[in-house]
Each structure stands twice: as C-alpha cells, then as structure tokens.
Amino acid sequence: ITKSLKPKTKRSKRFLQNREAKLVENAKTAMILKGGNTSETVTHALKDVYALKKPNAVLYKKKNIMRPFEDPTSLEFFSKKSDCSLFLFGSHNKKRPNNLIFGRMFDSHVLDMFELGVDRFSSLKDIKSTKCAEGTKPMLLFAGELFHTDTEYTRLRSVLTDFFRGPTVSAVRLAGLEHVLHFTAQDGKIYMRSYRFKLKKSGCRTPRVELEEIGPAFDFVLRRTHLASDDLYKTAHRQPRGLKAKKKKNISHDTFGTKYGRLHMQKQNLDKLQTRKMKGLRKRKGGVKSGQTPPKKARTGL
Amino acid sequence: MAACSIEDVLAKAEKDEAEKLKSITVNKELDLEFDIGNLLALDKNSINLREFKQQNKEDFLRSLARDNAQLLINEIWKHPSERVEDVIVVKLPDPTTPLPREKPAPKPRPPTKWEQFAKLKGIQKKKKTNLVWDEERVAKNEFNRLRNVARAQKIKVPGIGLAPSAKQSKAELSRAVSVAKTSTASVGKFQDHLPKEKTPKNTGKKRTFQPVIGDFANEKQKQLDLLKVMDSKKPRLEITKAVNKQMREEDAEAASKRRRVPGQKGRKRNMPAKGKRSGPSGKGKGKASKGRGRNPRMKQGNR
Numbered sequence: 001i002t003k004s005l006k007p008k009t010k011r012s013k014r015f016l017q018n019r020e021a022k023l024v025e026n027a028k029t030a031m032i033l034k035g036g037n038t039s040e041t042v043t044h045a046l047k048d049v050y051a052l053k054k055p056n057a058v059l060y061k062k063k064n065i066m067r068p069f070e071d072p073t074s075l076e077f078f079s080k081k082s083d084c085s086l087f088l089f090g091s092h093n094k095k096r097p098n099n100l101i102f103g104r105m106f107d108s109h110v111l112d113m114f115e116l117g118v119d120r121f122s123s124l125k126d127i128k129s130t131k132c133a134e135g136t137k138p139m140l141l142f143a144g145e146l147f148h149t150d151t152e153y154t155r156l157r158s159v160l161t162d163f164f165r166g167p168t169v170s171a172v173r174l175a176g177l178e179h180v181l182h183f184t185a186q187d188g189k190i191y192m193r194s195y196r197f198k199l200k201k202s203g204c205r206t207p208r209v210e211l212e213e214i215g216p217a218f219d220f221v222l223r224r225t226h227l228a229s230d231d232l233y234k235t236a237h238r239q240p241r242g243l244k245a246k247k248k249k250n251i252s253h254d255t256f257g258t259k260y261g262r263l264h265m266q267k268q269n270l271d272k273l274q275t276r277k278m279k280g281l282r283k284r285k286g287g288v289k290s291g292q293t294p295p296k297k298a299r300t301g302l
Numbered sequence: 303m304a305a306c307s308i309e310d311v312l313a314k315a316e317k318d319e320a321e322k323l324k325s326i327t328v329n330k331e332l333d334l335e336f337d338i339g340n341l342l343a344l345d346k347n348s349i350n351l352r353e354f355k356q357q358n359k360e361d362f363l364r365s366l367a368r369d370n371a372q373l374l375i376n377e378i379w380k381h382p383s384e385r386v387e388d389v390i391v392v393k394l395p396d397p398t399t400p401l402p403r404e405k406p407a408p409k410p411r412p413p414t415k416w417e418q419f420a421k422l423k424g425i426q427k428k429k430k431t432n433l434v435w436d437e438e439r440v441a442k443n444e445f446n447r448l449r450n451v452a453r454a455q456k457i458k459v460p461g462i463g464l465a466p467s468a469k470q471s472k473a474e475l476s477r478a479v480s481v482a483k484t485s486t487a488s489v490g491k492f493q494d495h496l497p498k499e500k501t502p503k504n505t506g507k508k509r510t511f512q513p514v515i516g517d518f519a520n521e522k523q524k525q526l527d528l529l530k531v532m533d534s535k536k537p538r539l540e541i542t543k544a545v546n547k548q549m550r551e552e553d554a555e556a557a558s559k560r561r562r563v564p565g566q567k568g569r570k571r572n573m574p575a576k577g578k579r580s581g582p583s584g585k586g587k588g589k590a591s592k593g594r595g596r597n598p599r600m601k602q603g604n605r
Contacts, residue, residue, distance in 0.1 A: 021407065106405075182367040211371065
C-alpha cells in the first residue's frame with residue numbers, strides 16, 4: 001500500500017488511518033497460512049488455533065508454496081497486505097512432519113519465528129464438552145523451569161503470550177473469566193492444554209477453581225528457531241513518549257492513604273497583609289470617631 | 303478455667319479459618335510471577351519428574367493447571383472490583399510483560415498549511431461554547447444601541463412605547479396609543495375615545511392615597527400603630543445601617559472628587575448638605591437612596 005494512493009472517500013481514509021502507526025496500537029491479528037503440502041492433522045490444528053484466536057485472525061484457505069526460514073519476503077508481503085503482525089504457518093513433509101511455525105513481525109519484517117512439530121493433537125471436535133464463547137480473553141499459565149531459564153524458551157513464551165492473549169482491556173467481567181491456556185515445558189517438549197474452569201463456592205470470597213478440558217491439546221517439539229537480533233528487538237520495544245503515564249505534580253500520598261497537595265505561593269509581605277475589613281475602624285476624612293485632626297498621609301485601608 | 307476456654311475458642315476460630323482457606327490455598331515452593339494486566343502467570347517451580355512419569359500425563363497436567371489457575375484467580379480477586387450496570391467487574395492494572403510493538407512509534411507529522419499559518423498569525427484554537435442565539439436579547443441590545451446613538455447625536459428620542467422596529471406587538475401598539483393620548487396639555491383628560499376603546503385603568507399617578515372617609519377600622523388601626531411606634535423606646539433609626547450608608551456615601555464622594563479633579567466637572571459636587579441626606583433615611587427605610595448609583599439630583603426634595 002503506497003501513500004501515492006490517496007484515499008478518495010472518508011471511509012477509505014478511516015481504513016488507512018486505522019492501519020497506520022498509532023500511539024496505542026490495535027490488537028494484534030494473526031494470519032494462518034498453509035504450506036505447499038499439509039496433512040489432516042495440520043489443517044485441523046490450524047482450524048482450531050483460528051477458533052481460539054477469533055476474531056483477531058484470518059485463515060487463508062489456499063496453499064502457499066514458501067519456506068519461511070529460507071525466504072521470508074512472501075510472508076512479509078502478506079503481512080503488509082492484511083495488516084497482520086502475527087502468523088502461523090502449517091506444513092507437512094517427510095523431513096518435518098506436522099510442522100507449525102509461530103511467528104511475529106515488526107514493521108512487516110520478521111522478528112521471531114519458532115518451528116514446532118506436533119506430536120500429538122486432539123482437536124476441539126474430539127473432546128466433547130461445552131466450549132467457551134469465541135473472543136473470551138484467556139488466562140495464560142506457563143509452567144516449567146525452561147520457560148524462564150532458557151533464552152529460546154523465554155522468547156517462545158513471549159511469542160505465545162503475544163499470540164494468545166486477547167485485546168488489552170482495562171477491566172474484566174469476573175463471571176466472564178472461563179478460559180485457561182496452560183503451557184508446560186519439559187524435556188524439550190511443550191504441552192499445551194486448554195481448559196474451561198468453573199468457579200465453585202469456597203468458604204471465603206475467592207472461589208475454588210475446577211477445570212474441565214475443552215479445546216485443542218497439543219504436544220509440541222521445538223525444532224528450528226529464528227530469534228531477532230538484539231538491536232532489532234530493542235527497537236521493537238521502544239515505546240513512544242506519549243504513552244508514559246503523566247505523574248501529577250505536587251500531589252503525594254502518605255502511608256495512611258491521606259492525599260497531600262502542595263501549593264506554591266509568592267513571598268508575602270506580612271506587614272501589608274489584608275485581613276478582615278472592619279469598616280467602622282477605617283480612617284475617615286471627616287474624622288467621625290477621632291477627635292484629633294486627621295493625619296496628612298494618604299488614607300490606608302486596614 | 304476461663305483462660306482455657308478463651309484459648310480453646312481462639313484455637314477453634316483459627317482452625318475454622320484454615321478450613322475455609324484450605325479449599326483455595328495451594329502450596330508451592332516458589333511463588334508464581336503474575337502479570338494481571340495480561341491475565342498471565344508464570345510458574346518457576348521445576349516439575350516433579352517422578353510424578354510426571356508415574357501418573358497419567360493428562361491427570362498430572364490437569365492438576366498442575368488447576369493449582370496454577372487457582373493461584374492466578376486468587377491474585378485476580380485481590381484486585382479492586384466495582385459494579386458496572388449490574389455486573390461485577392475487576393479493574394485490571396497495566397500489563398507488565400514487555401511485548402514488542404506491531405509498528406514503530408508514529409513520527410510527529412509536519413504541520414499542515416493551515417497549522418503553519420495559524421502559528422504564524424498566533425491564532426489559537428477556540429472551543430465553541432454551548433451558548434445559543436437569543437433573539438430577544440439581540441433585539442434589546444439593538445434598541446439600546448440605537449437609543450445611545452440618538453442620544454449622542456442629540457436627536458429627539460421618543461419615550462416608551464415608540465420603538466422604531468418594523469413589527470410591533472399588540473402591547474407595544476396599545477402603549478404607543480396611550481402615550482400619544484396623554485401627551486396633551488391636560489394630560490389626556492379631555493381626549494375622545496375611539497368607538498370601542500376603553501379607558502385604561504392603572505395609568506397615571508403611581509402614588510395612591512387612601513380616601514379621606516373610608517375604612518374606619520383601618521384608619522383606627524393605623525393611628526394606634528403610629529402611637530405605639532412613637533411610644534416605644536427602640537430608636538426607629540438603625541444606627542449601624544445609617545452609619546454604613548453615611549460612610550459609603552462619603553467614600554463615593556471622595557472617590558469621585560479624586561477622579562474629577564483633573565476633569566473639573568462640577569455636577570457631582572452639587573450634593574445637598576449632610577443634614578438633609580439623613581432626612582429621607584430618617585425612617586430607616588430610605589429607599590430613595592439605595593446604593594445603585596441613583597442620580598442625587600433626583601432625590602425627593604430636588605424634583
């Protein structure tokens with residue numbers, strides 16, 4: 001999309017403005033693509049992830065012959081066209097069976113890519129239970145030491161968080177929290193399970209959680225990775241200045257929660273301070289109160 | 303004995319509390335790291351390999367998930383909640399995990415032609431207020447403006463009721479008629495009526511006097527009240543009010559004197575003497591000199 005195409009209608013102008021860089025960004029959308037050859041597992045897996053990610057995802061039906069790890073230009077073109085910064089590319093061949101590549105972009109250039117092989121997969125259809133509504137913001141749980149010790153796994157955790165978290169909201173309806181995605185990293189394998197939880201009454205205010213498995217279950221194996229270089233990663237994290245919360249000056253709180261404010265005053269001459277006016281005590285020209293001759297200086301207010 | 307029972311009671315209370323919290327407490331070696339803004343929790347504890355291999359994998363994962371979910375829910379419930387349209391909602395803090403942006407930060411755009419021009423000229427953006435166009439006020443404004451113009455140019459201005467507007471209401475026309483009628487030498491007393499015209503009742507003198515022989519009871523009451531007033535020891539003159547009034551007038555006089563000294567307009571100097579000033583305020587009800595800047599010439603004695 002080149003800027004030489006100037007928008008001719010208000011609607012198209014709004015559309016283009018939505019896609020521009022903003023201070024507070026839109027929720028990230030994911031594009032789900034199929035490679036040159038896909039197995040049944042892969043197609044079902046892609047469909048299930050699309051179901052999890054709806055409505056912030058687009059599922060492309062056609063096969064795209066490309067190799068993301070060798071040549072990402074095609075992916076970048078797609079990302080620019082559809083304004084998606086996350087992608088999931090599924091393929092299948094003899095060397096890498098049931099391959100899913102999770103990735104994210106910055107400024108339509110590939111930032112990180114993780115190739116995960118699917119060992120075992122149970123889809124939404126296999127597990128019979130009542131599912132959550134689409135678009136519910138899921139709770140994300142990561143277990144296993146690998147997720148915070150290993151650099152690759154740490155980055156993978158970041159990518160998975162980015163992928164599966166919904167739009168950023170300021171408040172959440174307590175009754176609407178029902179979806180949990182649980183990732184466990186162990187022995188080079190990553191187990192992804194999706195549960196729906198019911199809140200049961202406990203003795204106190206916080207309820208007790210009971211889980212019921214619903215959604216897709218994956219057993220991943222980490223294959224190839226492509227991590228972004230440090231400086232590109234840093235550039236991607238740079239926040240614009242307008243986003244920092246403006247700290248209100250001259251307001252402070254003490255430990256008891258009392259709010260204190262500070263007022264800055266100019267220096268006051270206490271001799272010439274005007275206090276309450278007592279009209280009767282004012283010096284009068286005719287000299288009603290005083291018997292003496294009035295002084296010759298100018299009349300001063302009190 | 304009493305001490306024993308108190309201890310028992312406290313122990314029992316503690317046990318009850320523990321029982322209550324049992325259902326939601328989860329014991330972990332290391333605490334989880336929470337990012338409530340993203341509804342995220344990271345469990346750093348290492349996975350018990352033996353348990354993992356012994357148990358059915360699914361069950362192990364499920365119990366682990368349940369524990370972690372319980373801890374996350376406990377953490378979420380600690381945050382303040384509020385009621386928004388009969389739904390309980392929890393206010394989430396800002397997300398803490400640093401995640402990369404989608405696109406680079408927007409660059410400040412170069413100012414548009416208008417913005418440049420406005421800056422050059424010093425034009426500021428003014429917010430439109432919620433004021434509405436008021437016809438009556440505008441008309442009144444216009445009328446006063448024209449009158450001022452006429453006065454300035456010493457053109458004879460008609461009095462009330464003869465405004466030079468195109469459309470005149472019925473009331474205005476009738477007032478104009480009555481004004482015309484009374485502007486004769488004998489103040490309209492001998493003017494003939496039009497066939498269906500009626501004499502207006504309340505025009506003319508503003509002061510009305512009671513008839514000489516009228517309500518006897520009323521007259522008696524009035525006389526008695528007057529005697530009572532004369533008898534009472536309370537002064538009819540409120541000292542403070544009178545003094546304040548006096549002082550205010552003196553101030554006004556002094557101020558005007560100070561101002562007029564270069565101008566030398568002698569009109570305002572022509573004030574009556576002090577004694578006469580407290581004359582109308584003798585009853586303490588000096589309405590004529592209520593401080594609205596009334597022209598001192600128009601006082602009662604000076605008509």
